[in-house]
Each structure stands twice: as C-alpha cells, then as structure tokens.
Amino acid sequence: MNVQDVKIGILSVLASVAPELEAELLVPDRPLRRQVDLDSMDWLNFLVGLHQTFGVDIPEADYARLVTLDDIERYLFARLDRPQS
Amino acid sequence: MIEFRLPSLGADMDEGTLLEWKVQPGDILSKGQIVAIVDTSKAAVDIESWHEGEVARLLVQPGQLMPVGTVMALLLEPGETAADAERYQPDARLPASADAASAGPMQSGPVMAERRAVSPVARRRAGELGIDLQGVSGSGPNGVVTLQDVERAAGAAAPKDRPDGMRHAIAAAMSRSKREIPHYYLAEPIPMARALDWLAQENAARPVTERLLPAVLLLKAVALALRRYPEFNGTFIDGSFHPASRVNPGVAISLRQGGLIAPALFDADRRHLPELMRDLSDLVKRVRAGSLRSSELSESTITVTQLGDQGVESVFGVIYPPQVALVGFGRVTERPWVEGGKIVVRSVLTASLAADHRVSDGHRGGLFLAALRDLMQQPEALDAAPSGETK
Amino acid sequence: MSRRISYREALREGLREALLNDPRVLLMGEDVGRYGGTYAVSKGLLDEFGPDRIRDTPLSELAFVGAGIGAALGGLRPVVEVMTVNFSLLALDPIVNTAALYHHMSGGQFSVPLVIRMATGAGRQVAAQHSHSFEGWYAHIPGITILAPATVRDARYMLAPALSDPDPVLIFEHAALYNMEAELGDEEPVDIRSARLMRDGSDVALITYGGSLYKTLAAAEQLAMRGISAAVLDLRVLRPLDTGAIVALTRQCRRVVVVDEGWRSGSLAAEVMARIVEHAFYELDAPPARVCSEEVPVPYARHLEEAVLPQPEKIIAAVEALLGVSS
Structure with a gap:
C-alpha cells in the first residue's frame, strides 16, 4: 500500500461519515475538524472506519496527534509500514 | 374491527406520505412490529403497531399523503372475518386525540362515505398531476381542498423537499413552544x-x-x-x-x-x-x-x-x-x-x-x-x- | 394635454361635442334647459344651442321618452334625460315594448337610434323612492345596450359610440359620482362592448360596475395591505356583458366576488356569477360570492343607508371568507 492508497482510503472513510464533503476543497495541512463539521460521534466513526480499512488501532491518547489530513496520513502510513519492514 | 391510524410522532407532525407497506392482508401483527414506512418531514419512519390482530385491508396506497389520524389499515379482532372487513366503513373523522391542527379542517358530524369538498380547479389539477385526493388535507374554508393544497401535496410527494419540510416542522414546534411554555x-x-x-x-x-x-x-x-x-x-x-x-x-x-x-x-x-x-x-x-x-x-x-x-x-x-x-x-x-x-x-x-x-x-x-x-x-x-x- | 375635470363636466363636454358635431343631436328631458339639469349636467347648453336642441319637457316620462323614440325613428339623434331611474318606470312601456322591439317587429326596416341617460343608485339620503339600482333589470332586455360609466373618461367618451349605435342605448350615471374629479387626456375614445381591468391581482377577482367601483378599489387596497392580491374589473357595459373578460379574470384569480349595488335576488351579480359557473367552473377554487344591497327599501337615515349598501368592509369580509382567513 503506497501513500496514494492511504490518501484515497482516508478520503473514502471520511466521505462515508460526511457524504456532503467536497474532498478537493480540503487543505491537507489545516485542522481537519475545522474544515469538515465533525462532532465527536462523527470523529469516532471516522476512526472506526480507519480501523476497519487499515487494520490500525488508534489509541485515544494519539487523538491529539491527528489534527490535519497530513498528520493522519503519516500516522497511518508509519503504522502500516512497520509489519512489512 | 381495529382501525390502524397514522400516529402523530410529535408536535411538529401533521401529515405523512406512505412509502411502503411492510405487511399484507393475512399477516398476523404483534405489538411493536413494523407495519409501514412513512415519510415525514424528518425522516422515513418505520411505523410500529401497538395492536395485535390479523391484517384485513390496507386502505392507503404508497405515495399517498395522509393527515395524522387517517385510518391506514383494518385489523381483525378475534372472531371477525375478512368479510366483516369488506363491509366495514371506517369512520372518516379523525379521532379526538389527533392533533387539533390536523383535526381542524375536517368536517364534524356524520360524514360516513361523504364526498370530500374539493374545489373544481383543485379536482382538475389533481387529475392532471395524478394526485389521489383522499390523501390531500384541505386548508380552505370548512376544510375544502384548494388548488394550493393539491400543488403542495404534489410537492410533498417529491421527497427532495425534506429540508424545507423539516424547517417548517421545526418552526411550527418551536413557535408553539415559545408561545405556550413559560x-x-x-x-x-x-x-x-x-x-x-x-x-x-x-x-x-x-x-x-x-x-x-x-x-x-x-x-x-x-x-x-x-x-x-x-x-x-x-x-x-x-x-x-x-x-x-x-x-x-x-x-x-x-x-x-x-x-x-x-x-x-x-x-x-x-x-x-x-x-x-x-x-x-x-x-x-x-x-x-x-x-x-x-x-x-x-x-x-x-x-x-x-x-x-x-x-x-x-x-x-x-x-x-x-x-x-x-x-x-x-x-x-x-x-x-x-x-x-x-x-x-x-x-x-x-x-x-x-x-x-x-x-x-x-x-x-x-x-x-x-x-x-x-x-x-x-x-x-x-x-x-x-x-x-x-x- | 391632461386636465382635471369632474364626472359632471365630462358628461357635459360629451353632450356639447355631440351637439356641435351632428345637427341631428338634441337633448330633451325635465329641467334640462332653463334649470341646467337636475344634476347640472346640461348647464349652459340652452344658451349655446337654443331651445330647439335643448328642450324642457312636461313631467311625463311616458310622453317624452315616447317623443324621443318618434324623433329617432324620424331621423334625429335624440338624447333623452330621465331625472332618476325610478321615474323611468313610468316609461317602461315605450322603452321595453317599443324602443327595444321595433327593429325586430319591423323585420329590420326601422331602428331606434335613441340614447336615454338617467341617474341611478343610492348613498345620498334621498330615501327609498330615489335610491334604486334598476340597471340590472334593464340589462335583462334584448334589443338595448346598457352602459354604466364609472369613470370620468367613460362619462366623457361613452356618449359618442352610444349615439352612433343604430339601436337604443341606456346610460346609467351613478348619482354619487357627479362630483368626482379625475385627470383626463385629450383623445381617449372608448368602446361600448368591453369591460376594463382597473387593478391587476392574483388571489381574487372583484367584479363590479358604476358607483361600487370605488368602494371595490378601496377594498382591494386594504386587502393588499393584508397580503391579498385582488384584481378589480369594471364591467362598464352591462348588456351585452363582456363574458370573455369575466372568464379570463376568473381563470387568473380562481376566486371571484361580484359587487353590485342592486338587490341580490335576480341581480346583475347573479347573471355574472351564472356566466362564471357556465364558462369557468373548472377554473374555480371557491364558489363565486357576491356583495349586494340588503333586500329592503333603501332607508333615509344615513347610518341605515350605509348599512344597507355594499361597503369596502363587506367586500373585504367576503374575500376573507372565500380565502378562509379572518381579519
């Protein structure tokens, strides 16, 4: 799975939580929850979706590191790489 | 005979459009079973039964807009047969417990099988639009169905109007709240x-x-x-x-x-x-x-x-x-x-x-x-x- | 050039123009000459045109309306003034049995090019005998044309087409309108066949004529302030009725209120409603309604007289009942 696949996976999970979203308008290095109106339930569903898509468990303690789309992408990519290397 | 009526699902609901029946004649209903799906201004709602009995007749068609209190179906009580249901004339009046807003326009007194008062142009327009007038509530004097009612019903039949309908429903409930509740x-x-x-x-x-x-x-x-x-x-x-x-x-x-x-x-x-x-x-x-x-x-x-x-x-x-x-x-x-x-x-x-x-x-x-x-x-x-x- | 004149002056100008343009035209009636007309319409005309053409008559409607018919048959173009509509009852036989029938009974050999003018209507405290609105009765009679000028423009210009009509034309001037003033342009010919839309609207059609026009326009104005858009149609011609205009406005508004100062039963309003139902039933969103005078002799006392006649409040109430709203 390359970076592009991760990006597409994240956006498709996001779209399932916020169907009205226009993905091309998202700025990847700005806080995601300011750009997409996600409440705590949406956020949790988003994380559950990521878990189901990527098989990565995201502890609550890590939430603070997942602010922008770039953050999430890096976070997931790092965790995906580990078992492969 | 048990009349299964469209319930009011809150202060802001006075009508609904039948989307789909989930039962058919001959089915035995239990309490809590889903009978039909009805589109309200809020959502497509699964309407549950609070009666038990055999479904005898379904009285409304999918696509039909109904005021709250409309008799949607007839259920048999123990000892009754389908023939009883065929003969049975549901009371067109809304029950006293129905929301006053929806009960208001309906005629009082004996109205068994009485012809609805529909203005000539409303009747003609309903024919053109293929709207069943039985499901249209009348806003004219004494509950007459007017052209506007028909056109509104035609609009309501199109599900894309839901955000407008919901805004309207929220407006009605919140206005009532601020008017009545200190x-x-x-x-x-x-x-x-x-x-x-x-x-x-x-x-x-x-x-x-x-x-x-x-x-x-x-x-x-x-x-x-x-x-x-x-x-x-x-x-x-x-x-x-x-x-x-x-x-x-x-x-x-x-x-x-x-x-x-x-x-x-x-x-x-x-x-x-x-x-x-x-x-x-x-x-x-x-x-x-x-x-x-x-x-x-x-x-x-x-x-x-x-x-x-x-x-x-x-x-x-x-x-x-x-x-x-x-x-x-x-x-x-x-x-x-x-x-x-x-x-x-x-x-x-x-x-x-x-x-x-x-x-x-x-x-x-x-x-x-x-x-x-x-x-x-x-x-x-x-x-x-x-x-x-x-x- | 536009100028402001009264309904009375407009009638006088129309008469004067007719007298100047056609030597066959003459005016006859009670007090039209030396007194200048009971409503001062013909003031000054005797001096200008002389007693041959401005003729005071004896107090006998039967005689002078009959004389008018004879003059018309003899080739003149008489304008006969009957003081008020109640006095015209004394001339019903010459009007209904002679003037209206001669064309038919002569097999088309004779026409009666007669114009009869008279004051009609209530609202001036002249009590039961001088407050009638019988124009609806006359509109029942085939063979005559019935006009109800409600505007200064119609008062000024309806006489010319009436005089050129080969058959009898009756002009009903609402007595409450004589002092009304309005701006008038120079050349505004009018026809005597069509109704005129005085105010456009979409929620309800108000159909009226004569003295009720201004009450109806006032009602429409107040309805507009309540968010109800009322169109106002001035019938102008009560026979033949402009059915096309009535149906078109009904189709536009879907609801109709007819305002008619005549008594309700057998009124002109009844005829208008019948035509709506005949020709525009499937356009209606509510039953046609009407505001007429109460079916009592018109009282003398002002407050009672006002209570009997159509008023803007009654028109508004009728509209609100049709729409199912209350004020």
Missing part, C-alpha cells in the same frame, strides 16, 4: 476532570469500535438525576403534567444538510454505558440515513442537546412540546477554578436546564443540576450495574 433557564458549571480521566482510562483498554464518548456519561447522569427529580421527565398535555414512567431522553442530533431530530434513547437510566454507547451510535447512524422507528420519535420524555465538541461554551434550549424540560451541554473548556483557596486550571463544562415553569420551579431545577454535577464526579458509579429499583 421557560426558565438555569446553568451550572460541571468539573469534568474525573469523568474525562476515568473515560481515558476506560477507553485505553477498549478497541476503537467500543470506545465511549463523554456524551454517554452525560446522558446516563441526566437519566439518573431525572429519577430523583421526575418533574422534569414527562409531558404537559391538556393543562396538566404527566410524569413519564420511563426515562427516554431524546438526543438532539443535527443533520449534515441542516435541521435536527431528537429521537429517544430508551430507558437510559437502566443501561450500562457500553450498551448506551452502542444505542447512541446506532441512533446517530440511522438519523443521518433517515431511517427511524415511530416509537423513537414519539416516546422521548425530555431532550438533551450537546452543542459541545467543536461548538459553544453553553446552550440554552427551547423545550420540545409537549415535553417540560431540556438539558443543554456546552463545550469542555479549561478554566481557572478555585479549589482549596487556590486558583487552578480545570476542565469544565456548562450544563443548562430549560424547564417549564408551569410544572416546576427554579429551586427544584437547581437541585436537579446539582445532582447532575455530583453524579458526574463519580463516573465509575455511572457504569454501575442497573440497580434492581424500578419506578
């Missing part, structure tokens, strides 16, 4: 450190699919506090308060395309937190998907709204009639807090109560909020097994 408002800061710490610990041990949100703790605390202060849990109908026997908080859930719905979380006071979390999560998903059950829309006993999260510091809500109270939660913020003579930084959330002064007074409201605050200081107790005590 609100009073109270607010109390709730220290959240213990609850959040406990939650962090709890969630660390849980996979992401089973994590709890602070909202669940708050809902449980509200439900438990309501047991002690039942005057905030119930409905005000026909000049008197009716305390509810169950604690079913309606959870205000905003829709991404605008508008909101507050379906009930049943028996929140008697659920374990994980169970409550599953129900809440399921409810949010179904609200957003536009698929709810009729009991969820009609049986909530109080409303809880949380504009917290990303939102504002405090919220003072408008009571959803005929309920008598609404609890609002704002965002968790870090605030200077005085503790043991020192100023410290604490996570605090503002809880508010909007309550109906016809039913309760500010003193009791204050005690309720204090109880809520105290319950939130013992998060582990909130998850305690439901006590044997029942109402």
Whole structure:
C-alpha cells in the first residue's frame, strides 16, 4: 500500500461519515475538524472506519496527534509500514 | 374491527406520505412490529403497531399523503372475518386525540362515505398531476381542498423537499413552544476532570469500535438525576403534567444538510454505558440515513442537546412540546477554578436546564443540576450495574 | 394635454361635442334647459344651442321618452334625460315594448337610434323612492345596450359610440359620482362592448360596475395591505356583458366576488356569477360570492343607508371568507 492508497482510503472513510464533503476543497495541512463539521460521534466513526480499512488501532491518547489530513496520513502510513519492514 | 391510524410522532407532525407497506392482508401483527414506512418531514419512519390482530385491508396506497389520524389499515379482532372487513366503513373523522391542527379542517358530524369538498380547479389539477385526493388535507374554508393544497401535496410527494419540510416542522414546534411554555433557564458549571480521566482510562483498554464518548456519561447522569427529580421527565398535555414512567431522553442530533431530530434513547437510566454507547451510535447512524422507528420519535420524555465538541461554551434550549424540560451541554473548556483557596486550571463544562415553569420551579431545577454535577464526579458509579429499583 | 375635470363636466363636454358635431343631436328631458339639469349636467347648453336642441319637457316620462323614440325613428339623434331611474318606470312601456322591439317587429326596416341617460343608485339620503339600482333589470332586455360609466373618461367618451349605435342605448350615471374629479387626456375614445381591468391581482377577482367601483378599489387596497392580491374589473357595459373578460379574470384569480349595488335576488351579480359557473367552473377554487344591497327599501337615515349598501368592509369580509382567513 503506497501513500496514494492511504490518501484515497482516508478520503473514502471520511466521505462515508460526511457524504456532503467536497474532498478537493480540503487543505491537507489545516485542522481537519475545522474544515469538515465533525462532532465527536462523527470523529469516532471516522476512526472506526480507519480501523476497519487499515487494520490500525488508534489509541485515544494519539487523538491529539491527528489534527490535519497530513498528520493522519503519516500516522497511518508509519503504522502500516512497520509489519512489512 | 381495529382501525390502524397514522400516529402523530410529535408536535411538529401533521401529515405523512406512505412509502411502503411492510405487511399484507393475512399477516398476523404483534405489538411493536413494523407495519409501514412513512415519510415525514424528518425522516422515513418505520411505523410500529401497538395492536395485535390479523391484517384485513390496507386502505392507503404508497405515495399517498395522509393527515395524522387517517385510518391506514383494518385489523381483525378475534372472531371477525375478512368479510366483516369488506363491509366495514371506517369512520372518516379523525379521532379526538389527533392533533387539533390536523383535526381542524375536517368536517364534524356524520360524514360516513361523504364526498370530500374539493374545489373544481383543485379536482382538475389533481387529475392532471395524478394526485389521489383522499390523501390531500384541505386548508380552505370548512376544510375544502384548494388548488394550493393539491400543488403542495404534489410537492410533498417529491421527497427532495425534506429540508424545507423539516424547517417548517421545526418552526411550527418551536413557535408553539415559545408561545405556550413559560421557560426558565438555569446553568451550572460541571468539573469534568474525573469523568474525562476515568473515560481515558476506560477507553485505553477498549478497541476503537467500543470506545465511549463523554456524551454517554452525560446522558446516563441526566437519566439518573431525572429519577430523583421526575418533574422534569414527562409531558404537559391538556393543562396538566404527566410524569413519564420511563426515562427516554431524546438526543438532539443535527443533520449534515441542516435541521435536527431528537429521537429517544430508551430507558437510559437502566443501561450500562457500553450498551448506551452502542444505542447512541446506532441512533446517530440511522438519523443521518433517515431511517427511524415511530416509537423513537414519539416516546422521548425530555431532550438533551450537546452543542459541545467543536461548538459553544453553553446552550440554552427551547423545550420540545409537549415535553417540560431540556438539558443543554456546552463545550469542555479549561478554566481557572478555585479549589482549596487556590486558583487552578480545570476542565469544565456548562450544563443548562430549560424547564417549564408551569410544572416546576427554579429551586427544584437547581437541585436537579446539582445532582447532575455530583453524579458526574463519580463516573465509575455511572457504569454501575442497573440497580434492581424500578419506578 | 391632461386636465382635471369632474364626472359632471365630462358628461357635459360629451353632450356639447355631440351637439356641435351632428345637427341631428338634441337633448330633451325635465329641467334640462332653463334649470341646467337636475344634476347640472346640461348647464349652459340652452344658451349655446337654443331651445330647439335643448328642450324642457312636461313631467311625463311616458310622453317624452315616447317623443324621443318618434324623433329617432324620424331621423334625429335624440338624447333623452330621465331625472332618476325610478321615474323611468313610468316609461317602461315605450322603452321595453317599443324602443327595444321595433327593429325586430319591423323585420329590420326601422331602428331606434335613441340614447336615454338617467341617474341611478343610492348613498345620498334621498330615501327609498330615489335610491334604486334598476340597471340590472334593464340589462335583462334584448334589443338595448346598457352602459354604466364609472369613470370620468367613460362619462366623457361613452356618449359618442352610444349615439352612433343604430339601436337604443341606456346610460346609467351613478348619482354619487357627479362630483368626482379625475385627470383626463385629450383623445381617449372608448368602446361600448368591453369591460376594463382597473387593478391587476392574483388571489381574487372583484367584479363590479358604476358607483361600487370605488368602494371595490378601496377594498382591494386594504386587502393588499393584508397580503391579498385582488384584481378589480369594471364591467362598464352591462348588456351585452363582456363574458370573455369575466372568464379570463376568473381563470387568473380562481376566486371571484361580484359587487353590485342592486338587490341580490335576480341581480346583475347573479347573471355574472351564472356566466362564471357556465364558462369557468373548472377554473374555480371557491364558489363565486357576491356583495349586494340588503333586500329592503333603501332607508333615509344615513347610518341605515350605509348599512344597507355594499361597503369596502363587506367586500373585504367576503374575500376573507372565500380565502378562509379572518381579519
């Protein structure tokens, strides 16, 4: 799975939580929850979706590191790489 | 003969469009079984049966718009046969319990099988649009169906109008609330450190699919506090308060395309937190998907709204009639807090109560909020097994 | 050039123009000459045109309406003034049995190019015998044309087409309108076949004529302030009725209120409603309604007289009942 696949996976999970979203308008290095109106339930569903898509468990303690789309992408990519290397 | 009528699923509903029958003649209905799916201004709602009996006749067609109280189907009582149902003439009048707004235009007196009053141009237009006039409620003098009614019904048949319909429904319910209910408002800061710490610990041990949100703790605390202060849990109908026997908080859930719905979380006071979390999560998903059950829309006993999260510091809500109270939660913020003579930084959330002064007074409201605050200081107790005590 | 003149002056100008343009035209009636007309319409005309053309008559409607018919048959173009509509009852036989029938009974050999003018209507405290609105009766009679000028423009210009009509034309001037003033342009010929839309609207059509026009326009104005858009149609010609205009406005508004100062039963309003139902039934969103005078002799006392006649409040109430709204 390359970076592009991760990006597409994240956006498709996001779209399932916020169907009205226009993905091309998202700025990847700005806080995601300011750009997409996600409440705590949406956020949790988003994380559950990521878990189901990527098989990565995201502890609550890590939430603070997942602010922008770039953050999430890096976070997931790092965790995906580990078992492969 | 049992008349199965379209129920009112809240103060803001006066009509609905049948989307689909879930039963057919010959089916034996049990209580709680889903009979039909009806499109309201809020959602496509699964209408549950509160009768038992054999389905004899279905009287409305999918696509038909019905005022609340319309006889949708006939069910056989023990000893009756399908032939009885064939002969049976449903009373076209709406039951006395139907919402006055929808009962108003209908004629009183004997109207068995009487021809609806429809203006000539309305009848012609209905023919052109293929609208069944039986399902169109009349807004003209003495309930006459006018051209505008037909065109509105034609518009309602197109489901894309839902946001407009919902805005209209919310406007009607909230106007009624502010017109009829003398609100009073109270607010109390709730220290959240213990609850959040406990939650962090709890969630660390849980996979992401089973994590709890602070909202669940708050809902449980509200439900438990309501047991002690039942005057905030119930409905005000026909000049008197009716305390509810169950604690079913309606959870205000905003829709991404605008508008909101507050379906009930049943028996929140008697659920374990994980169970409550599953129900809440399921409810949010179904609200957003536009698929709810009729009991969820009609049986909530109080409303809880949380504009917290990303939102504002405090919220003072408008009571959803005929309920008598609404609890609002704002965002968790870090605030200077005085503790043991020192100023410290604490996570605090503002809880508010909007309550109906016809039913309760500010003193009791204050005690309720204090109880809520105290319950939130013992998060582990909130998850305690439901006590044997029942109402 | 536009100028402001009264309904009375407009009638006088129309008469004067006719007298100047056609030597066959003469005016006859009670007090039309030396007194200048009971409503001062013909003031000054005797001096200008002389007693051969401005003729005071004896107090006998039967005689001078009959004389008018004879003059018309003899090739003149008489304008006969009957003081008020109640006095025309004394001339019903010459009007209905002679003037209206001669064309038919002569097999088309004779026409009666006669114009009869008279004052009609209530509202001036002249009591039961001088407050009738019988124009609806006359509109029942085939063979004559019935005009109800409600505007200064129609008062000024309806006489010319009436005089050029080969058959009898009756002009009903509402007595409450004589003092009304309005701006009038120079050349505004009018026809005597069509109704005129006085105010456009979409929610309800108000159909009226004569003295009720201004009450109806006032009602429409107040309805507009309540968010109800009312169109107002001035019938102008009561026979033959402009059915096309009535149907078109009905189709536009879907609801109709007819305002008619005549008594309700067998009124002109009844005929208008019948045509609506005959020709526009499937356009209707509510039954046609009407505001007429109460079916009693018109009282003398002002407050009672006002209570009997159509008024803007009654028109508004009728419209609100049709729309199912209350004020």
